[in-house]
Amino acid sequence: MWEQVEQSLHSSMVRVMNQVATLLPGILAFIVAFLLFLFIGWLLALVARRILKLFRFDERMGRGANAIAEWSPRATPTMLVSRVIFWCFVTAGVMVGVSAFEAGTSEHIVSGWILGYVPRIVGAAILLLAGNVLARFVSRSVLITGVNLNLSYARLLSMGVRWMILVLTGAMVLDHLALGGEIVELGFGILFGGIVLALSLAVGLGSRDLVSRSLEREAARPVDVPQPEQIHHF
């Protein structure tokens, strides 16, 4: 009996070692492909950056399309282009590596799944980036405008706008990635609806007395004669 146990253990170990030996070339192929494309991507990004600086790409872009600089001032067009090139090659390296891994294992399930999901990841990344840039730009606009209008709650307003845009972006990203399903939609709907309802109640109930007092004061106030401005800025 002990001989049979020993034989079973030996054969199962041999099977596992065989499977590892089968997978190992694929794993090595993945690592080699990824590192190779990483290196190529880094090299080409460096070359692209040098060429674009030589041709004064930032200055030329700055004259015509100020949109990038206005929305994301610290990321120059040159840097954006070189980063796009780098990450394209990294992505290609991952896909080639996965394909090489599957060539070794003769199973194409993973690559099929990844290839099908990559567009969603790319779309979600773009959505996330755009949402963050938009949130920063709009919140800063609201902050500065609020301060110039002498609103004491300008910062609060700005934070509220930023978080609303970020929450909306997060919900869109999760929906695009098909993560969470209806839970995300439901949760977002409840959250936004709750915020709007809370604001309505706060303004409606909280300012009821304020509005009525303000209207009474307005009705009782004598007609003001406009005073001439004492300071002229322009």
Place this chain on the structure above:
Amino acid sequence: MAVIELSDETKRQVERIGSADLVVGIAGPVPAEELRSRVEPIVAGLGSSVSLDRIVFAFAGPYAAAPAGGAEGESASQPRVALLPYAPPSAASGEFWSGVSVQQRTILALAASLNARACIVLGADLAALQTHVLQLLAYAVLDRQCVLAMPVYPAGRYEGLINTGILSPLSRSLFGKRIHYPIAFDFAVSGGMCGHFLRQTAASNGAGPALLWPVTVAATQFPQQAVGQVHVSVHHRVATEGLELSAVLGQMVGSLFQEMEQFAPQWQRVRGSQATPVWGNAPEEKPGGEPVDPQPMLDSFLLGSRNLDEVWRLILPPNVLLDLRRLTRTAPEQFRMPDELWAGIVYDFALAYRLRTISRVHLLGALTPLYLGWVASWIQEVSRLSGAALEQRQEQLARAWEEKKPYLLSRWRWPDRFNP
């Protein structure tokens, strides 16, 4: 904005007139009858004081308003007069100064087309359409051979504060010309330079609102030619209703920052400033008037310092932020913003504008509370000064800007050496 193009009908009118010695342009729509009634006594008053054969008065209006031939002079000593309506470009309805600048460029284009010896541009409210104003401007350009003559308005101590606090001292320190009003409703240009003003402003177009800065063009393109000033007793009525301070400040200061960027090679070579000749009689000193309460401006500055710290931190160096923080803890009656600090702040904003540290719209919006802090400090200082003392104080402010210029130069040339 593209190069100023005259409409076909305007070109036909110009061809019919042929040429003119002096073009007086009204930068805005004016009823032709009102203009004609104002022009006749003025031309009679000009008489032989200026040696002109033909004067063309250009104004924005319908072509049927005035025939191009106009009225001939009643006597041989009076110049011949023609009224020339022009169609204002569509961009003339832009915000505040943009519209005015477009009209001014159109008038310069007309003067260039008519081969005029001089061109005088006046504000649309006709406040400057007076004999002595035209005489002085024509004298400066035609007799004294100035390439440009700018006005000196009789401003009170609380008037034109954007000009006093930013535009005039910045323009002076950059381009070395001591001009009270570097941008104005009224000015005169020599004829040979009209076309050059157009070419220059056309080259600077294409990036943001392009205002017309006559002093910048004269100082950079014709540094050896004289620029003069004339005292004009004119008060322009500026419709301020609906105008937001931050929008106007952003437009005017942003435009001057653009000029800085464009003419960087020129202003970096300028050291100090030169006095410019002034003609005409200085107005009588106005009474001081009631002191103004600086508290609203101070409140705006304090609100800005509490809320915009994260934005200012991207633009201003730490020592300036520290000085501003100290100012916020000062008692209101002792609130004083040093001239050097204020000049440094504007220079830092100019640099951030050039480097696009943050969005330019945000940058110029974030300047408003700082400007109001300066205004609060300024009006407390000058409220009890006499006219002469006020002028000295303004001169002191302008010198502080000149002395701070090496700081601007070093940061402009080597921006990476210090980056907040």
